[in-house]
Amino acid sequence: MKKKVLIIGAGISGLTVGNYLQMNGYETEIFEDHSLPGGLCTSWNRGDYTFDGCIHSIGGLNRKFILNKWFKEILPLDEMNFNYYDSLGLVVTPEGEKINLWTEPKKLEEELLRIAPEEHIFIKSLIRDIKALGNIDLMPKKPIELWNPLDYYLRQFISLPFLPYLIKWNKSLENVLSKIKNKNLKYALNLDFFKRFPMFFFVMSIGQLASKNSGYPIGGSYNFAKLFEKKYLSIGGKINYNSRVVKIDTESNIAKSIILKNGNIIKGDIIISASDGYNTIFNLLEGKFVDNKINNLYSKHPMFPxxxxxxxxxxxxxxxxxxxxxxxxxxxxxxxxxxxxxxxxxxxxxxxxxxxxxxxxxxxxxxxxxxxxxxxxxxxxxxxxxxxxxxxxxxxxxxxxxxxxxxxxxxxxxxxxxxxxxxxxxxxxxFGSIQGWEWLPSVIPELISKKLPKLKNFYLTGQWVMPGGGITGAFITGRDLARIICAKDFKIFKTKKK
Ligand SMILES: Cc1cc2nc3c(=O)[nH]c(=O)nc-3n(C[C@H](O)[C@H](O)[C@H](O)COP(=O)(O)OP(=O)(O)OC[C@H]3O[C@@H](n4cnc5c(N)ncnc54)[C@H](O)[C@@H]3O)c2cc1C
Known part of the structure; x- marks a missing residue:
């Protein structure tokens, strides 16, 4: 008999894990509070206009990258249109100086040297690394939770050539900018979104915009999310909208069922929360499955604003x-x-x-x-x-x-x-956080467990288990989790529904 999996949340992560578990022979059902799919990945209509509430850019659009292959397991990427930015924007300083942050490295170099020729050593090194990091794929091929000693051993060889870049740019953008003297260069690079992340992320992001690995899906964020829903429904997934989960019931440390706001109780073999981490752990599960690490995470780790x-x-x-x-x-x-x-x-x-x-x-x-x-x-x-x-x-x-x-x-x-x-x-x-935990300046983002201490048959996925969050984080954690569940059940992970 197929295992029944209950998923809380029809954001990108809930829809992703639902898709992959359907492909692997599980019977899944999603329970979503809202009347629509997508969660944070959304847009809405006002009069003649559709206002987009999410995506500036997503990665995984260039065929050279493994994420592209993975997205195609769910999305018709080749039939979709994307906008590839030729500039991160025109920056206008309070004094009226205009600086164009081109994504093409050569043009960017010329522009930055124009405004800050005395910073040529920093600029040239930045551009060199944008070129290098725009073409590397650091995505682990399988979830870290499933690595064996050989995977750890081989990973060194994949990561080694890039380690110098990771170390060189491991300080926050804010920190790097504090050492730059030229005022206009400071303005040019002082982009609020990137400020507190490791500078590595900024360098790589420009590189990936340049290599057309990142872009914006034409049609907007809601239509993008709808494609995940469409695939999920087409392979037998079931979604219940307007279905807020108010409690996860456990018995002898095993997750057994969810209780909806309308009082309905639904039993499952596996329960996954693809929704807010704090609400799941401290409200739905009443804080019964926490340890110091989780308490520290939820009381101290900075959140994305x-x-x-x-x-x-x-x-x-x-x-x-x-x-x-x-x-x-x-x-x-x-x-x-x-x-x-x-x-x-x-x-x-x-x-x-x-x-x-x-x-x-x-x-x-x-x-x-x-x-x-x-x-x-x-x-x-x-x-x-x-x-x-x-x-x-x-x-x-x-x-x-x-x-x-x-x-x-x-x-x-x-x-x-x-x-x-x-x-x-x-x-x-x-707190209305748009991307979960901040990715603090360090070489590698910290790993957050998808399981809770002592609780069996229960998992977390989505932006609250991957610092930095984002659509990619939501997708990867969902795909990884499906692989982890398959591995636990001794199933070979499939990426198609027969
Ligand atoms: C303005 C803005 C700009 C952004 N720009 C980008 C960008 O350019 N690139 C990028 O990669 N990312 C961007 N992001 C971030 C990205 O949208 C999120 O990190 C990602 O969509 C999170 O997906 P998720 O599935 O983990 O969570 P969510 O999208 O939060 O989905 C969780 C779902 O669970 C549901 N839910 C919650 N509680 C319950 C409950 N008790 N019962 C039932 N259902 C429940 C919610 O209604 C929601 O649908 C942006 C976000 C915003 C808001």
Missing amino acids: SVVMVSLGINKNLSNLPSVITLFQKTPIVVDDKTNVYEIPIQIYNYDSTLAPENKTCVRVILHTHNYQYWKNLKENEKEKYMMEKKRIADSIIKIADDYLGDIKEHIEEIDVVTPVTINKYTSNR
């Missing part, structure tokens, strides 16, 4: 503009009572015509914040102020865009503002 995200639907053709313009301000936007932001990245979706009618354009600005509590307090206790704060931030963004680009304000047809509370409401991610 949440966002205030302003999307604008503009009745104007903006195809003549770069796809990202980052405007550094002399005076910051006050996001909330703990967050001031000087750097305003305006993402102009002129590369995806599916998001707006002809001659209209979607624009998005993401401002990061760790201050979930501020937004939660407002939403719960001062609803009117919450709405006014959203409007205040949208107005500030519109003014900045209008001042720089000119003639924007009168053409705005739709305005949408997402706060950390919105993210939490629709995905249950703790």
